[in-house]
Structures are given as structure tokens and as C-alpha cells.
Amino acid sequence: MSASYPSPARRTALIPALLAAVALLVGVALIDGGGFTVIRYIVSIFALIVAVFAWQAKHWWWLVPLVPIAILWNPVFPIELGLPDVWLGLQYGAALVFIAAGILIKAVTAEN
Structure with missing residues (x-):
């Protein structure tokens, strides 16, 4: 008997977001x-990477702060x-955006 888990695998934007914040x-x-x-x-590259995570997770509202950061x-x-x-001031504000996005964005991956 194999174990089944209640939720599918998730990819978070935490690692790229933390690298950008650092x-x-x-x-x-x-x-x-x-x-x-x-x-x-x-910062620009990681903003686009986290924006892709947000798009995949269907959290489009995260594009509002991430796209201006990339620009x-x-x-x-x-x-x-x-x-x-x-x-x-923008450096600290963008770091907060990245940390919050990294914690809250979770894209569900397809199961095999």
C-alpha cells in the first residue's frame, strides 16, 4: 500500500525571492x-523569475509590485x-516585497 498525501506537490518562490532580498x-x-x-x-532577473512563479500559481496580483521592480x-x-x-528606501521596500512574495506564492506542480 502506498501512502497518499492530501495535497499535491508545491513549488514555492521562496529561494529566488530570498536571493533577491539578500x-x-x-x-x-x-x-x-x-x-x-x-x-x-x-534584482531585475529575480523579479521576473518570481513573477513567473506568481503567474503559474495564478497569483496575478503579485505582478503589480514585481513588474515595476523588474523595470x-x-x-x-x-x-x-x-x-x-x-x-x-526602494531597496528596503523591494526586499519586503520579495520576502512576502516568496512566502505566499506556491505553484502547484503536476503529479505524474
């Missing part, structure tokens, strides 16, 4: 430096906000 917190120290471009790449941190077409204090 990159954002490291980026706080690099806002004025050249290393911030690397942080922008990391603002996009290093290919950078948006310069001018003041480091604005970026500082």
Missing part, C-alpha cells in the same frame, strides 16, 4: 558605486532617480 540588502552598501549595476541585474532595477535601460535616499 542582493537588495547587499546593494544598500553599493548604491553610489559601480557594483550597483550587478545588483540591478540580479526600475533594469540595468539595460537604467532609470536614474537621482537621490541615493530614494534608492535606499
Whole structure:
């Protein structure tokens, strides 16, 4: 007799979201430096990855904060906000969005 579980397997967005949050917190120290471009790449890519998780989980409302994060941190077409204090606040706000999204987004995977 095989064991059956009441819920199907789930993939969470926790790992990419936590990696993005760590990159954002490291980026706080690099806002004025050249290393911030690397942080922008990391955050933008992980925002799109977590957005795909949200889409697969049918949590479309998470696209509202994740797509603007991907656009603002996009290093290919950078948006310069001018003041480091604005970026500082956005870094912490985006980290909170990633942590919340990582905890709450769970995509159900197909069973074999």
C-alpha cells in the first residue's frame, strides 16, 4: 500500500525571492558605486523569475509590485532617480516585497 498525501506537490518562490532580498540588502552598501549595476541585474532577473512563479500559481496580483521592480532595477535601460535616499528606501521596500512574495506564492506542480 502506498501512502497518499492530501495535497499535491508545491513549488514555492521562496529561494529566488530570498536571493533577491539578500542582493537588495547587499546593494544598500553599493548604491553610489559601480557594483550597483550587478545588483540591478540580479534584482531585475529575480523579479521576473518570481513573477513567473506568481503567474503559474495564478497569483496575478503579485505582478503589480514585481513588474515595476523588474523595470526600475533594469540595468539595460537604467532609470536614474537621482537621490541615493530614494534608492535606499526602494531597496528596503523591494526586499519586503520579495520576502512576502516568496512566502505566499506556491505553484502547484503536476503529479505524474
